[in-house]
Amino acid sequence: MAATNIGKTKRSTDELINDAVNRQQDWLENRRAFTRKFLQRFNVFKKPEQEPVVKTKKTSVKEESRNRTILHNFWFPIVCALLVVLIAVFVMLFRINAPVKVIAPSVPEPIVRNVKNTEKHTTPSFDLVRIEKSGNIIIAGRNVRESNISIVINKKIVATEHTNKDGEFVYAPNEVLKPGNYVISLIDTDKNIKSADSVFVYVSEHGYKNSISLLMTKNGSKIMQAPELMDGDLVVSKIDYLDNGRMVVTGKALPRLRVSLSLNDKYIGFARVSDYKNFGLGADIGKLESGKEYKLNIRLHDGEGTTIANVEHQFVMPEMTGDDNTFYTVRRGDCLWIIARNFLRRGILFTMIAERNTIENPDLIYPEQLLQIPTK
Numbered sequence: 001m002a003a004t005n006i007g008k009t010k011r012s013t014d015e016l017i018n019d020a021v022n023r024q025q026d027w028l029e030n031r032r033a034f035t036r037k038f039l040q041r042f043n044v045f046k047k048p049e050q051e052p053v054v055k056t057k058k059t060s061v062k063e064e065s066r067n068r069t070i071l072h073n074f075w076f077p078i079v080c081a082l083l084v085v086l087i088a089v090f091v092m093l094f095r096i097n098a099p100v101k102v103i104a105p106s107v108p109e110p111i112v113r114n115v116k117n118t119e120k121h122t123t124p125s126f127d128l129v130r131i132e133k134s135g136n137i138i139i140a141g142r143n144v145r146e147s148n149i150s151i152v153i154n155k156k157i158v159a160t161e162h163t164n165k166d167g168e169f170v171y172a173p174n175e176v177l178k179p180g181n182y183v184i185s186l187i188d189t190d191k192n193i194k195s196a197d198s199v200f201v202y203v204s205e206h207g208y209k210n211s212i213s214l215l216m217t218k219n220g221s222k223i224m225q226a227p228e229l230m231d232g233d234l235v236v237s238k239i240d241y242l243d244n245g246r247m248v249v250t251g252k253a254l255p256r257l258r259v260s261l262s263l264n265d266k267y268i269g270f271a272r273v274s275d276y277k278n279f280g281l282g283a284d285i286g287k288l289e290s291g292k293e294y295k296l297n298i299r300l301h302d303g304e305g306t307t308i309a310n311v312e313h314q315f316v317m318p319e320m321t322g323d324d325n326t327f328y329t330v331r332r333g334d335c336l337w338i339i340a341r342n343f344l345r346r347g348i349l350f351t352m353i354a355e356r357n358t359i360e361n362p363d364l365i366y367p368e369q370l371l372q373i374p375t376k
Helices: 013-042 057-094 336-344 347-356
Strands: 125-131 137-142 148-153 156-162 168-171 180-188 198-203 212-217 220-225 234-241 246-252 258-263 266-272 278-284 293-301 307-316 326-329 370-373
Touching: 125 180, 125 198, 125 212, 125 220, 156 168, 234 293, 234 307, 246 258, 246 293, 246 336, 258 278, 266 278, 278 336, 326 336, 336 347, 336 370, 347 370
Parallel strands: none
Antiparallel strands: 125 137, 137 168, 148 156, 148 180, 180 198, 198 212, 212 220, 234 246, 246 278, 258 266, 258 293, 293 307, 326 370
């Protein structure tokens, strides 16, 4: 009797492998079919290389339906574009130029009024005061236009000029000023107004190179014409002779060296140059006689006392003008004690300078500050 298999039996390994291979081939076949379909759809717009197909009645019907579909989908934009074109043509060809009415506001009649001259009056002022090579003086300034202005020298009116349309004037006399000191001011003849500033002029007997012109204002002093008093590193900027018989010389030199002063070869005194290259030397020289010639020497000495620079200034002592307005411009490194010692002989008299210039704190002065020295 043949043996029979009862119940479930195990499948052999060969069958399992065959089933797996069959499933793999089926899957690959499905993928190849899908790929062929995809490529056919992807190349739907590719131009066929076959011969042109003759249109049949069916194809023409399809094309007509396709055109109707395009018109159905895009009829609204096409109508809008046509309307815009028609409106543009109408505006260009049939535009009506309607008259424009402009309503101007009512303007009252102008009122004619007599306006007085409102030009602001200013005090006369100086632009230039200098001694020329020929010895003549030139004075230029300004005032109200088309006005008369008088030139005052040593408290005497010497001339009256007329300003131009720009308010400028020039005074240049033919007479040569004699050597001496002069104080010049201006007066508006029409308004009787005196200039706020004045000019001190020293005319040297030795020519214009040694002459001095200094503008004196309440806010400071300004050199208009400086003498050529210099030798190398030694520069003399100002020489003051006071009514009390004291001479003060100021200038610039190499710092920490010594500057000495002599009059007619007679030694008077010395001073040290500050770290800021400034020096001020005051000494009693007594009363100088008017019309007499003097020789002033300012020397710069090195550490061993050897003279390395010398400024010689020869002058004829003029008549004193009687003007006690002696001014000093503060320099860097100055103090009221040193200024008082140079001008008033004793430093303790600095309170007189502070009182004259209404200085509340004598320890606080500023460079370029103008001080009036009470020499009397």
